[in-house]
Amino acid sequence: MLLSIALLVPWVSGALLVALDGRRRAVAWLAVVALAANLAVLGVLAAEVSTGGVAQVVTGGWPVGVGIVLRADALGVAFAALSVLVLLAAAAHEAIGGVRSRTFPGLVVLLSAGLTGLFVTADVFSFYVFFELAMTASYALSAYGGKRRQLRAALVFTAVNLLGSFIFLLSVAGAYRVTGALAMDQVAQRLLTVNPNAAVLIAAGFFTAFSVKLGLFPFHFWLPTVYAGARPAVAAILSGAVANIGSYGLLRFGVALFPEQLRLAGVALVVLGAASIVYGGVMAVARGDAAEMLAYSAIGQVGYVLVALGVGGPVGLTAAVLYSAVNSLNKALLFLASGVRGALVAAAFALGALSVAGVPPAAGFVGKLELFRTGVVAGSAALVVLLVVGSALSLVYLFQVYQRRFWRADPQAVGAASPLAQRLLTAALALLVLALGVWPEPLLAFSGHAVEALLAGNSP
Amino acid sequence: MILAFALAAAFLFGSGAYLLLKRDLIRMVAGIMLISQCAVVTIIAASLGRGRAAIAVAPGDPVSDPLPQALALTALVIGLATVALLLALVHRAVVVFRTAEQDRLAATEAAHEAALERERRADREEVGPAPEEAGPAEEEPADGGRAR
Amino acid sequence: MRPGGRDGAPDAVVRVVARLLPGPSLMVAAGLIAKGYAEVGDGFAAGVIVALAIAPSYVALGAEGVEAALPVLRHAPAVAVGGLLLALASGFFPLLLGEPPVSHRPAPGEHVVKIGALELFTPLLLDIGVFLLVVGVLTVLLHQFGRPRREGGR
């Protein structure tokens, strides 16, 4: 019931809002309210599933497999809530600053519907359609602003991600062909007896699709152009909410559907993740443009998720979930902060920077702690060294930019301060990042539940 | 037949990919359209069971697997939607950039890049004087007793 | 795609055809929806067919021309959104009854009132919603890609 409402709220309100003129203040705020309502429902749902339960519903009341299975477990709800939170922040950011296009608020809410749907569906094809809903909304959003750079960003983003989507669809077709089912549980069950060659080829397709979405090295080339070119709010949406599809997809499809293949590819994942960390980190150092620096940083940060996933096991997976969550908040905070001027912003940016570098008391430190645990569990000194190098790189690139922007900026270059509300919003996000670092238990516990839920589906 | 479908899908995808790499944005859209066709034909080819259309099925009839057909319908519609959006993007890009060539789009990015050089240098300075800038800037000079 | 008529001075014949064509197409569409679950075709196909009937007008008259000839098309966005809302309503009304979404009434196995081939049950609402949405959406699409009075569109 709650699950269906979580879908219904953004869907209907998005449909209504998209018909209204989003440049009107009231409409923009209505979108914020709709997102807040969505978040609230997801919050209640999260409370329900955090004790290990799942909310499941099959459309039309048909048997599993005939109807579409919607299932909210801790993993899905966590990602959904997180993404909607980021959307909420971005929408509020724009609502305060003044929306520049008629359709922005409606599209954000519909994006929220798509994301919520794909995080709570337990059906492979339904995942694809929700995924397309979310992606199509983001394609439309990526051109928001309409300037040359934004247009180019949108073009690159759309073309590359469409390619990724179709690769995904090919793999869905393959999954159906070899299992004769679409419900994730059934697919997982039947995949166990499928010819390993076919299974691994399908898994490779899924992996490619999600890697493109995440912007992992070497699938990342589109990402800097897009994140740096898009407006800050859109960049926050793309990196903080839409990119979650990639990490969630890798977790869900990798662990629940293709555990064997994931094990097989463990080393390859770690290597790719390590390459992402180093590449993104080094590239981010001398960028000059804060947004571009953050874009490369994003490439590096998702590397950590991949490394943790490659190591696997409860510790590694928990680290992957936790780090995805923290990273998504960090990126939302930093991208939004990069578009705001005035008091409070420097502090918010600094907190975000500390969080990315994994320095307490910001939330990122919990993520780093879990990652180090992963490295130690894997028994790999190289991995630990890599993590240290990654932290060092992130300190260098973030604080170089921080100091240039907030410490040395000559007064003439700094424009007028942004509206106070916008700054307060950024500060609120920063406080959230701080709070999750000071009191990490909710984050840790929920990540733990999420991984339990993920692994529980694995051993029927 | 399996091989034939696989070959058709491969040609659609390969040709689509080749078109995506062209400079002409219109050809890029055509590439995406081909890849979308590739996905639909693959879904249909993934049917489990062939026969007549699954309408008013009597038990035991050999019918075509209806599920992939439903999926193909959805995929077709989504393909239409996304291609239309991509076309609109390309169209807008052509209006704004006054060219349908990707290279020219990238050229505007290069201008932006160049404008960033000053800030990049500023970034580098934040970590201290460059070695080639010579010298201990803040440490005392080696003959520190010398009054200025 | 180069129209015969000059900008702003379309042939009277074209105008007439443009006005007339949607009529029969609506009939076909109605048929496609009315046949229910029995045969090939659904709201989606019906919607595209209607849109295809509108399309020649856009080719011939250009966006402004069509708007002048068929003022009703101005409401396309509302139709599209209305269609989506109707479809969503048909999908989610069961929540009110405590049932899973996309449950339909009459429930499986129960008796359905039929008028000819037309079955009166809630999936029909879904189909109508889809039809309205597709017509609205494709009309907007045609409008956006249609020939403007002057190129540039800024």
Add this chain to the structure above:
Amino acid sequence: MVVIRGGAAPPGAGQRHRGSAVDWPGWLACAAALAGFALCLLGWLAGGGAFALPWAPSLDLELSFALDGLAVLYGLLATGVGALVFAYGTRYLSLHLEHQRRQAVERWRFWPWMALFAVAMVGLATAQDLVLVFVFFDLTAVCSYFLIGFDRAEREARTSALMALLVTVVAAVAMLVAAVLLYAAHGTFSIPELLARAAPSATTTLAAALLAVAALAKSAQVPLHFWLPRAMAAPTPVSAYLHSAAMVAAGVLVIGRVHPLLARSEAVLTGLLVVGAASVVVGGVLALRRDVLKQVLAYSTISQYGYVVMMYGMGGAAGNGAAAFYVLAHGVAKSALFMTAGAVTMATGEDRLSRLGGLGRRAPVLAVAAGVASATLAALPLTVGFFKDELLFTAALRHGPTTAVLAVVAAALTFAYVGRFWGALFLGPPRGRVGSTPVLLVAPVVVLAVIAVAGGLVVEPFARLAEDAAGVSAGGPVALSPAYHLDARAENLMALAAWAAGGALLALPRVVDRVSRAVAVAGERAGPRRAYEMAVHALNRASTALHDREVRDLRTSIAAVLVPAGVLIGLAFAATPTAGAYVVGAVVGADWLILPLLALVVIATVVIAVAKARLAVALALSVVGFALAAVYALVGAPDVALVAVVVETMLTLVFVAALARMPRAAPERDAGAPARVRRRRRDAIAGGVAGVAVFASVWGFLSQPAPDSVSAEHIRLTPAAHGSDVVTVIVADFRGLDTLVEITVLLVAVVGVATLARRRLW
């Protein structure tokens, strides 16, 4: 009151307002520090205490604090020195901001960090959970970053702040790694439990070494010492607090806290000894001829903490006790000297020894107080400093002759540079103009001097504090009995030797100069700071170079998806057995019609790929679409065929409409023919790779059909759903949700189109 800075008094300096209103935040911080001091003292007298709260049970993290001996020592130091420095700072900061013509409101960038730093220090001193220790440890680094960078307009301050942050925070990660290692081995982060459980082993040694690395970087020990002299860019109160009694002390505090663990490994202890000795010598030698006041003190700090690290390296009751006592005495004296330096600079506008002198007569109170502080560092009798060296000598003697010699050398160096510092400031002929020194800039120095003398007369309380602290580090009770002995015992002889050698160094400035200069030059050429700068700049250069190579146009982005994906598929293909996995499939019935249609599709795709005219592309595209629709009709999918036809028509229409409004494709002119051919070949290869990969996967999974499908259920249940066309029922009922989403996608896409095209209607 007017303070004239050097010769460069800005015009209008005389009209400047007297220091702005009272510095409330500063006094607030001071009061809080005093309260903390009182609490620590009371807690100590009451015998300590402890409490623990759950923090993150999922990870066995606890907010566990204990006020044990070590905590009391560092807590008192942090709050006591803190209170004095804060009081000093209220005045100093006002003057500082005034000189820099900054607004008084900038205090709010200063005091919160100072206060937070004090809190972090007390937290660090009392924390009993290794992760908690790490949190406070990094918190001090973060505070120090913002404090060093307080004068943000100056590049020096910014680069120094970043350097301090990088060195201390990156090194601190070692502590986190150590914590995780220990957790993996022993299942707890609690320090007391870890100390109880950790037996000597490779893991313990590794963890101990990592902890030591983090601590040594923090305590500015060779070779990670270079950040500290640079950190002198901070305002003086920061140096007086962070870089004398607190931040740098945090490192040795951690060593003291986990010392039993470090003592499990002889190698780690030896390492401490070596690093400590190196720091003593390098810091001491360099301090001998620094010119800038605070630089002398910074190198002196490196050297002094080198002593402490050495003593921890000696270990045992004697070493631990001496280390604890040393930290206490040093903290008192060094912060007094820093504050002296600040007061002098404020009064004269000069910050170099070479331009100062003869202040003794102008500022007698300051001269005496600073003299006491210097004497304390130089370990002269009647100050508490005498005992610190006595304990050092005792411990060194017990450890062996080498360390004993080292201890004497260290003490001699200290005597020499402290003597030079004080002498150059207060003796000799007066130089330069001198303004008045505000009371608040002198009083804290006097208080510290009084404490130092009091400790020299009645050493008992200091000794008790150190004993309690050392008890924690040594893992057992420690007895210290510092006292004056008027006999020829070894310690006394060593002290005499040190004074003599120190005096000799003072008397031979030329020799000292040459040696110190040589060391400084060597450090410039090949020192760790140079290495740090080279590394960071190399990183920036590498980043730029890499970025220049990375091409980020759309085509590369796409190729970068296609080629790795192809490689991935190839790897997957190679990694699994393929024998018998591929099936050609039978051709029956209607298939004979499908084959030519598929052939037509293939031909059309090739035409599209090579076509020159866009219209040909459009036509061939619709050929593909309609041919495929026919295929769908032939495989028993009439619904799909119908929709494919209408969708294809629509797409063709839209495509051609868009095409008609595009400018004609420009002839490729940017490159010569060979380049064009090369690029075309490259594109063809990329496309070919993609095609082959798709071929392999699609053929792979088509060859492995599942034995049955859920669609059997769909077919069975279709009548129940009041339908007969299964596909339609699936679309509208079984998977109606997909349809809802799909039409929403359509709506969203068209909204996007309308937003982009910006024509009326929407």
